[in-house]
Amino acid sequence: MLDLLVIVILLSLVVMTNRRLAYANETIHAKWLEQNLNRLLAYHTAFSFLFPLLPGDASGYWGFTLQQVTVHSNNMFDYFGLGTPFLLFLDFIPVKVMGLSFLTGNIMYGLLGFCGLRYLFLLYYKSLNLDILVFGVRTVPFLFYLPNLNFWTAGVGKDTLCFFGIACFVYGIQFYRRRIISMALAAALVYFIRPHVAFMMGASLAICVVFSGRMKAIYKILFLALVAAGAAVVYKQVLGYLRIEDLSTKSLSGVASDTAGLLEQGLTGSAVDIQSYPLPLKFFTYLFRPLFFDVHNVLTLVSSFENLAYLVILIKALPNLRRRDIGAMPMWMRTGLLIFLFAMVVFSSSLGNLGIIMRMKNMTMIYLLMYCTWSISRRKAELAARATLTHN
Template sequence: MIGAIVLILFLFAINQGLFSSFSKKHKWFSKKLMNSLFLYHIFFFLVYYTYATFNRSDSKSYFGRPQGGNSWLEYFGTSTTFIDFISWPFINVLGFNYEMMMVLFAWFGYIGFVYAYMFFRENIPIKIKVFKNFDLLMLTLFLPNMHFWTASLGKGAPIFMGLMMFAYAIKNPKSRFMTLILGSALVYFIRPHVFLFVAVGTVLGYMTGQEKISFGRKLLIYVGMIGGLIIVQDQILGVAGLEDSENLVSDFENFSQGRSQKLDNAGSGVSMTSYPLPLKLFTFWFRPLFFDAPGILGLIVSAENLIYLLLFFKILKKDFISFLKKSPVSVKMSLVVFFLSSFAMTFLMSNLGIIMRQKSMVMYFLFFVIYYYLAQKKYDRIVKLRRRRKKILDGRDLVS
């Protein structure tokens, strides 16, 4: 454990260098907040490490597998293999033990939160209070379940980092090109099908967004995303064994049914196969709730899911559709990524434990849409009040 403590201190020092760089780009960047968030995330590393000590955890397999290979390149590939590829040099060259690898991947998850903070704060400068006294950005950044599933050795931490790097970089792809490429690569190599959703969401967002975007910037995005999908289409379909399929719809239905039945028997199963689509989506987004929580962890997650549900209710308004029509690229991209990912996963997930872990990838895109919607409403109210005051003052000037 001494090695893990030394690594935490080393990564804390690296954070300060990163923060200095981000502060130069964004005057609103808060080093104090990010340092507090780091300590909070490290706490969840300790929670997950304790949990993994007494329970079955995939993190132990992720630590063991890279030790059995002869060369680094034999682990280069997609999905689980790519996590082993990332881990190999740290374990076999630098001599990281299990605790140090857990810390390293927890740091990857933390960097995801740093980019999430910048993604939200750059696009939404207005502060929003929810549930009377809670700052929505702070609430979003400190949600326990999000930190728990991104604080261990596995897929959750690096793919969350990749998604948030991509979301932040896509606003200015030319000046953030390396961040965009790294984020895209992480998403693609860890979960190729999620890269599909991100690419489609980005293209649709740029096609329908209300901002005036230069032709060159649009062309860069279209060629990059669509060209990338064409190049990697076989790998994406290969996730479900559909690369040689002649009937994608039928073969995907058979794959998803078989996957769902396997997960049904994995412990905390919910029989979603016969659910209508709205109920499948509700299950993926907001369950477990208190009535079906699997154990103590499930009860904690249920409390957080209740927060998700209450936040979701805030966009169930008549003006939300008109807001979407006028919304910028970032909002439309986030909504498409969220819905496409949710739609696909509802056909594959039927185990509450896996659902709790998997949805942490995409829930931040929903939070961003909710946050932007509430901020836009607040901004519109402020503008109306200013216009009224201006009319009143103008009227007084005329009378005098």
């Protein structure tokens, strides 16, 4: 009974905030926006019921049965720490105190994943000049209906929390004057789950701020001082957690490789010899595989169609990319794209299992897709404006 009550309350709150955000972000098409957010919510929540069907660490996180965590305590704060223990810290009250079921846990995490999707949906919708068609469907709203994007953000696990944290972080950038606290909390959430990803977020925003022409020099200096102070405070703790000597790309790739090795235990049929690949092929593997020649189960078949869509979008975007667009890109998009690029460089050289690649790239791949389709939309808007001037 408590499970049902929790689910109803949380779903009701999300539906209510869908309406509030729709009418806060739009005037003419607010009803359309609200309806599309609710449809996306229904679609995304359906994946929370499918998520338990795939074997993985999720049940261990919820059941406190992971072998790599040696803590067995009835004190919530004994689990507070970096990585997996922090996930158990978050799960303590719903599991140990409230006794909620694993399905309820997946729905709770899934709603958090949806909130991340919603942030990106609203940002992307407001940034487009014109909606465009890919495979005969409009990017708004269907770019956010990609199966893997929804599946890996619909259940208990680090992927959902990191996706939400990054999305909340970039959403805060657009409204930084009133969302600085939520940005800090989002960065902290990612830091406690995957510290190296949080460093990618901080580095990406710092680079964007330094090269931004819209921010006064004094604010740039204050921001960079704040970032530097924060990095100095947690630097040694991160190195200790990752068991490395520095935060170089080589060291982070080694961490990703070791983590992937643990995750790959029990997985077969999707390993690739990534170390023997030249760099361009490593990037291609990270971005677009598995493809149809890699298919060995239903999941890889679905992923192949989605990866083909990624490839088509990138190919369509290439003729539309312009250097001058960098200055016109919203700050949130530039930051998200940089986070994606950092993640691609680090993880593409170390992840040798296509299943793990699908999960890891899911945190950031959407930012590349939004940038590509935004560029195509911008070119089409320019052509339409020229045609109008010529006609007049």
